[in-house]
Amino acid sequence: MPATIDLHCHSTISDGLYPPEELVAYAHKQGIKVLALTDHDDMGGLAVARKAAEQLGMQFINGVEISVTWKKRTLHIVGLKVDPTYAPLKNALDAVRQGRIDRAKLMGDELAKVGIEGAFEGAQKFADGSIITRSHFARFLVDAGHVKSIKKVFKKFLVKGKPGFVDHQWMSLEECVTLIKDSGGMAVIAHPGRYDLGRINMHLLMHAFRNYGGDAIEVVTGSHNPPQYQQFATIAHRFSLKASLGSDFHGPGISYMEMGCVPELPAGCVPVWQDWEEAKHLN
Ligand code: AMP
Numbered sequence: 001m002p003a004t005i006d007l008h009c010h011s012t013i014s015d016g017l018y019p020p021e022e023l024v025a026y027a028h029k030q031g032i033k034v035l036a037l038t039d040h041d042d043m044g045g046l047a048v049a050r051k052a053a054e055q056l057g058m059q060f061i062n063g064v065e066i067s068v069t070w071k072k073r074t075l076h077i078v079g080l081k082v083d084p085t086y087a088p089l090k091n092a093l094d095a096v097r098q099g100r101i102d103r104a105k106l107m108g109d110e111l112a113k114v115g116i117e118g119a120f121e122g123a124q125k126f127a128d129g130s131i132i133t134r135s136h137f138a139r140f141l142v143d144a145g146h147v148k149s150i151k152k153v154f155k156k157f158l159v160k161g162k163p164g165f166v167d168h169q170w171m172s173l174e175e176c177v178t179l180i181k182d183s184g185g186m187a188v189i190a191h192p193g194r195y196d197l198g199r200i201n202m203h204l205l206m207h208a209f210r211n212y213g214g215d216a217i218e219v220v221t222g223s224h225n226p227p228q229y230q231q232f233a234t235i236a237h238r239f240s241l242k243a244s245l246g247s248d249f250h251g252p253g254i255s256y257m258e259m260g261c262v263p264e265l266p267a268g269c270v271p272v273w274q275d276w277e278e279a280k281h282l283n
């Protein structure tokens, strides 16, 4: 049986394809009972999504996925049960979004160097007023016929060593965890299997994250394969971190995993929702 909780997904507030209320309706249709919306660096969809979830009798969790730089690498930290009215967190995310615009202009300049004109404006059209991400550049590159598929974009463009890549300084891991915790939330390392860290750096990351007050890591996510579910269950246990679970759904056909098709946590994990009123029926 797939899990009925999903603590990681995206709406049009960032790079998802459904507006918040449609995403919630889709989650409901897919059998999700407890949902967190975790848009990149933006909490602007939470109020609408919560209202839609309440109308459908679903439990809703405020979330956000924050971009972080740690040891020159980009990591994603999911904040769960964050307070979207907490000013220091809101202000920090405002700054991140401004930084995204600056980065996107530079990405446009980089793509122009290989003969691809108008990429910034093209990506902005796909972003349609939301924050601008590499996903929007990817959609532009496919739409304009430069690349066949989104997957191929992230092999040929926008990644280190390829055209369109811009090295960007995000907020620090310590600042991110502190902001999430101070807003009353829980901090979760998103898809740790995707960072290509060696064993030593992985352990350094877990140790640092734990010391800053981090709570959990994603064990089951659309970005992990089944052997990684076990691998990260073991790491969570070893570092006394709880385990989270989410599809990382962006839209049908463009996600690593469909919403409502995510397997349960492996036995022995301590779920990040262990003490949540909203998820009492799952424990
Ligand atoms: P950004 O935060 O602007 O660097 O954009 C990162 C986003 O690009 C991720 O959240 C994914 O939605 C998307 N992305 C990154 N790598 C891939 C990939 N290999 N395939 C599909 N989407 C990707």
Ligand code: MN
Pocket (backbone or CB within 6 Å): 010, 015, 040, 133, 135, 250
């Ligand atoms: Mn994304």
Ligand code: MN
Pocket (backbone or CB within 6 Å): 065, 076, 190, 191
């Ligand atoms: Mn991510």
Ligand code: MN
Pocket (backbone or CB within 6 Å): 008, 009, 010, 065, 248
């Ligand atoms: Mn995500």
